[in-house]
Amino acid sequence: MAVLIVDDSRAMRSLLRHILKDAGFAVIEASDGQEALECLQRCREIDLVLVDWNMPGMDGYAFIRAVRAAPAYHEVRLMMVTAEAEIEQVSRALAAGADEYIMKPFTRDAVLEKLKLLGILPH
Amino acid sequence: MDTINSSDFNYIRDLVRRHSAIALEADKAYLVETRLAPLARQAGLASLQELIGLLRIQPTHPLHRQVVEAITTHETSFFRDIHPFDALKNTILPALLTRRHSSLTIWCAACSSGQEPFSIAMLVREHFPALVARQIRIIATDLSGAILARAREGLYSQIEINRGLPAALLTRYFDKQGLHWRIKSEIRRMVEFQQSNLAEPWPLMPPADLVFMRNVLIYFDVDTKKAILSRVRNILKPDGYLFLGSSETTLNLDTAFQPISLGKSTCYQLRQSKTP
Ligand SMILES: C[S@@+](CC[C@H](N)C(=O)[O-])C[C@H]1O[C@@H](n2cnc3c(N)ncnc32)[C@H](O)[C@@H]1O
Ligand SMILES: [Mg+2]
Numbered sequence: 001m002a003v004l005i006v007d008d009s010r011a012m013r014s015l016l017r018h019i020l021k022d023a024g025f026a027v028i029e030a031s032d033g034q035e036a037l038e039c040l041q042r043c044r045e046i047d048l049v050l051v052d053w054n055m056p057g058m059d060g061y062a063f064i065r066a067v068r069a070a071p072a073y074h075e076v077r078l079m080m081v082t083a084e085a086e087i088e089q090v091s092r093a094l095a096a097g098a099d100e101y102i103m104k105p106f107t108r109d110a111v112l113e114k115l116k117l118l119g120i121l122p123h
Numbered sequence: 124m125d126t127i128n129s130s131d132f133n134y135i136r137d138l139v140r141r142h143s144a145i146a147l148e149a150d151k152a153y154l155v156e157t158r159l160a161p162l163a164r165q166a167g168l169a170s171l172q173e174l175i176g177l178l179r180i181q182p183t184h185p186l187h188r189q190v191v192e193a194i195t196t197h198e199t200s201f202f203r204d205i206h207p208f209d210a211l212k213n214t215i216l217p218a219l220l221t222r223r224h225s226s227l228t229i230w231c232a233a234c235s236s237g238q239e240p241f242s243i244a245m246l247v248r249e250h251f252p253a254l255v256a257r258q259i260r261i262i263a264t265d266l267s268g269a270i271l272a273r274a275r276e277g278l279y280s281q282i283e284i285n286r287g288l289p290a291a292l293l294t295r296y297f298d299k300q301g302l303h304w305r306i307k308s309e310i311r312r313m314v315e316f317q318q319s320n321l322a323e324p325w326p327l328m329p330p331a332d333l334v335f336m337r338n339v340l341i342y343f344d345v346d347t348k349k350a351i352l353s354r355v356r357n358i359l360k361p362d363g364y365l366f367l368g369s370s371e372t373t374l375n376l377d378t379a380f381q382p383i384s385l386g387k388s389t390c391y392q393l394r395q396s397k398t399p
Contacts, residue, residue: 085281085299087294087297087299090290090293090294091294093290094290094291094294098290100290101293102285103281103284103285106285107282107286109286110282110285113200113285113287114285116205117202123387
C-alpha cells in the first residue's frame, strides 16, 4: 500500500516517512499541492495522502478540494496533518472532503491510531 | 538516580497495596525509583530514601496518597481498542433498546481521565439519540481523586485529542479553550463521576446493564481479581454485559462468566442459572 506525504517541510516529511515505512507502507513525497496532484496522476497505487495545510503554491485545503472534485480519486483517503488547531479549520477540512485530521505536534502512536480509525491499519 | 533497597521497596509495595490493591511484583523496583524520585524532588526532599523515611514516621501525611498516585498507570485514550465500542453500536445497545423499557445503566469502572465514559456518551448521542431522551445513566468511577478531578473538567491536551478521537466527533463535541479542548456540556452532563476503590466496599450501585472494567484488573493479584469479579456478578443484570481490557479475561478466575464474541471483541455474560 502506498502513502503520499505532502508537506513543504523536509523535516516533517522525513518524520512521517519514518513512521509510515516502519508500519510497512511504500512512501512517496511531494512538497506542495500541485506536485501532489501530479504524483496522484502518475502513481495509481496511492491509497492515502497525508497533507499539510500551509504550503507555498497550492495549499493542502485547495489540494483536498481538487482531489475530491476528481471522481477518479474518490477512493483515496485524505488526512490533514497540520499545526492549524481551531475547530473551524477542522470542520472546513472535513467539509472539503478530508477523512481525518491530526494536529502537529503529534506522536507516532497518534498517527498509527488515526490510520486504524481510517481502517488502513488493523486494530 | 536513587536506587531503592529491599526494605524500602517492601514498604512502598505494602503502602500501594493497602491503598489501591495494586500488586507490585518484585521486579518493579525500577518503576518505584523512576516514579517516586520526581515526587521526592517536588516535595523538597533530598532523596527517595528521605521520602520513604518521612512516609514511615508520618502515616497520615498526604504524600502517602501521592505515592499511590505516582505509581498508578492512568494510560487511556478515546475509543481505546475500538472493538468494544463497535460491539456497543452494532449489537449491544440495539439489543438492550429492544429488551428494556426503562432507563439503561452503564458503569465505567476505573475510568481514569474520562476518555472512556465520554467515548460511550458520544457514541450514544451519535447513534442512539432516542436513548438519551429515554435516560441513560453512565456512572464512571476511579480510585484517584486527582484523575477524577481531571475527568470532571473534561479538558484535554492536543496530544490526548489526537489519540483515537475521530475528527468529526472533535468538531461536534468539543470547544477549543486556549491550547486545550473541552468536552461540551451535553456530553459532560451524561456522565456521573464518583470516587471508589474497587478493592473496598463499593458505594450503592444500581444494577448495571453494561460494565466496562478495562485495564485495571491486570494490576491486582488473583484473589483480588476474583473478589471483584464476584461483586460484578451481583451488580450486573442477568442479561447484562461485561467488558474487560483486551489482555484481561474471567477465565480461570470466575466460571459464572461466559465469554461471548461480538465482532472482533470479547465480552462476558453471566451463564444462565440451570435451576428447573
Ligand atoms: C490504565 S487506567 C485504565 C483506564 C480505562 N479504563 C482504559 O481502559 O483506558 C487504570 C485506572 O485504574 C485506576 N485504579 C487503580 N487501582 C484502582 C482501584 N483499586 N480501584 C479503582 N480504580 C483503580 C487508576 O487510578 C487508573 O485510572
Ligand atoms: Mg507547512
